Amino acid sequence: MSQNETEYVRINKDQFSMDTPERERKWEETKRDFKAYCVNRYQWFNYPKWQYINDFPLHVDFEASFRCNLKCPMCFRPHIRRKDWNDMDFNLFKKGIDECAANNLYSIRLNWRGEPTVNPHLIEMVAYAKQKGIKDVSFITNGKLIDRKYAAELVKAGLDYITYSIDSMYAKYEELRFPIKFDEITRNVRDMHDLRETIGNGFPRIKIQAIWSFMKDQSQEFYNYFKDITDLIAFNTYDDYTLTFMPQNPALICQYLWQRINITWSGEAPMCISDWDLATSVGDLRNESIKEMWHGKKMNEYRKMHSSGKRLDLDCCKRCHRLAVPNVGNKPAGKDIEQVGSPANPVMNAE
Numbered sequence: 001m002s003q004n005e006t007e008y009v010r011i012n013k014d015q016f017s018m019d020t021p022e023r024e025r026k027w028e029e030t031k032r033d034f035k036a037y038c039v040n041r042y043q044w045f046n047y048p049k050w051q052y053i054n055d056f057p058l059h060v061d062f063e064a065s066f067r068c069n070l071k072c073p074m075c076f077r078p079h080i081r082r083k084d085w086n087d088m089d090f091n092l093f094k095k096g097i098d099e100c101a102a103n104n105l106y107s108i109r110l111n112w113r114g115e116p117t118v119n120p121h122l123i124e125m126v127a128y129a130k131q132k133g134i135k136d137v138s139f140i141t142n143g144k145l146i147d148r149k150y151a152a153e154l155v156k157a158g159l160d161y162i163t164y165s166i167d168s169m170y171a172k173y174e175e176l177r178f179p180i181k182f183d184e185i186t187r188n189v190r191d192m193h194d195l196r197e198t199i200g201n202g203f204p205r206i207k208i209q210a211i212w213s214f215m216k217d218q219s220q221e222f223y224n225y226f227k228d229i230t231d232l233i234a235f236n237t238y239d240d241y242t243l244t245f246m247p248q249n250p251a252l253i254c255q256y257l258w259q260r261i262n263i264t265w266s267g268e269a270p271m272c273i274s275d276w277d278l279a280t281s282v283g284d285l286r287n288e289s290i291k292e293m294w295h296g297k298k299m300n301e302y303r304k305m306h307s308s309g310k311r312l313d314l315d316c317c318k319r320c321h322r323l324a325v326p327n328v329g330n331k332p333a334g335k336d337i338e339q340v341g342s343p344a345n346p347v348m349n350a351e
Contacts, residue, residue, distance in 0.1 A: 009049045009253045016212075017222060027232045032160060033135045040106040042135075048109060048255040051307060056103040057294050061262030061273060062090050062096060064116035064125060070142055074167070080112055080113065080276045086266040087119040092285060096263055097129050099290050107136035112262055113276055117145040118265040125152045130158035138204070140165060144180050148191040155192075155200040161231075163170055163207040164189055167214040176214065189280050193229040207232045214238075231351065239321045248318060253306045261294055269293050270300045275316040 017024055031037040035036035043058050057219045065087045079109060100108065108129055116139045119125070129137045140163040145292035146154070154162070166185060167173065173182045189206065196203055208226050212235040215222045223233055263269050264284050266279070280302060283293035293299060302314070311317040 009255060014334060016236070017232070017234050018219065019227075021173050023227075027205065027207075030202070030231075031136070032203065036106055036135050037224075040210050044259055046250045048258040051253075051258060051292070051303070053258060053295070053300075053303070056100075056291055057104060057259070058105075059107045059109070059260040060096065060100055060105060060290065061109045061112050062093055062125070063114065063263060063265045064093075064110045064122050064139070065114040065119040066112075066265045067116075067118045068115040068142075069118055070177060070180070072142075073335050074241075075175070075213075076276065076300055077113065078244060079241045082277050084266070085114070087121075088125075090121045090264075093125055094128060096285055096290060097128060097132050097134065098136060100129075101132035103291070105134060107138070108134055110137070110139040111141070112264065112273060113182070114265075115142055115144075117141055117150070123150075125141075126154060126159050127157035137161045138162060138350040140209075142177060142180065143188050144222040145187050146188050146192065148195070150187075151188070151192040155195050155204065159204040159226045161203075161207060162192065163209055165210075166226070169215065169218060169225065172214065184280050189226070190229050191228075205232075206230045207234065209257065211238050212236065220325060243320065247315060248312055248320070250309050250312050252311075254311065254317070254320075254322075257303045257306060260350070261290060263290070271299065274322055275322045277316070279316050280314060280339075287321070290309065325344045 019027075027194035028037075040314070042056060043054065046052075047054060047058070067085045067087065068075075071077075097108070110122065110125060111328050114167075116122050122139075126137055138158055139159045143164045143166070144190065146162075163183070166189075168178050172184050173185070174180065177185070190203070190210070193206055196206070208230050210233075212219075215235070226233060254272060256274075260273070261269055261282075262273050268278055269283050269285065269290075270278045271282055280298070282296055282298040282302070285293075290295075305313060306317075307310050
């Protein structure tokens with residue numbers, strides 16, 4: 001690569017904090033195993049830049065479910081061609097976790113294209129991963145099914161952190177997240193916070209993420225409303241999920257091929273988390289190990305394509321919304337965010 005190689009690898013560029021430095025610091029420093037977290041983050045930010053392939057992925061996403069209980073208007077799901085909705089089999093999950101534990105994996109996340117809580121074995125999955133020694137277990141959720149009873153079971157299972165997708169307030173929220181009521185999601189988050197304080201020794205940590213364009217006109221009210229029952233509040237830009245051509249810089253190199261691998265509910269593994277239709281499948285957990293896929297011929301071929309500036313030969317990379325999103329900064333204070341992150345003007349910018 002050129003002497004400016006670090007400029008062409010973008011790390012964690014698609015989410016932005018709207019929180020205070022103090023709360024951001026506390027979010028980082030209150031990990032259950034802070035030393036392991038620091039090592040993992042060092043690897044996470046540097047291995048893609050160095051194009052260093054670790055012996056085992058730094059993180060694994062297990063798709064607990066491809067199903068979802070909502071039909072949110074801003075979601076990418078309607079643009080996925082594959083419709084093989086289903087839940088991950090618990091025995092397949094155990095096979096993956098056993099290998100992850102044997103390789104001292106730091107973190108897993110239990111969702112990808114669907115809502116994880118619709119899998120009836122999700123609590124068991126969290127508990128099993130923690131029992132096997134996975135240090136950081138998390139998932140993103142719309143929160144509808146996490147009432148007080150369910151929350152208590154997640155706390156007891158040892159969940160490390162949970163991210164609720166809450167994009168607005170009151171009537172606007174209810175329009176976006178129908179049929180959830182705003183009072184209902186507030187109660188669910190508050191119950192989780194109460195339970196983690198009383199029976200969870202402060203865990204799981206609670207994060208909320210929103211789409212900026214849906215709450216920018218009430219961002220201060222939104223923040224004040226949720227800050228006392230959460231640990232971190234962040235936002236995303238409004239992305240174009242129509243999968244039309246996205247202007248791209250071919251010199252950019254995707255971070256994911258040197259960081260993580262994700263396993264669909266069925267066991268298939270795509271090259272990265274943006275390949276919703278598995279056009280770049282690198283293997284199948286049903287008949288291969290995670291390590292075999294990670295070091296496999298297909299995965300290494302895709303890495304070489306990225307390193308040599310040929311990633312746009314891959315259709316899923318040419319359409320990738322993640323690497324087309326400009327770095328719009330870290331705070332919701334400027335018009336740049338509004339310009340690139342609104343439904344009327346979704347993110348379509350080249351680097």
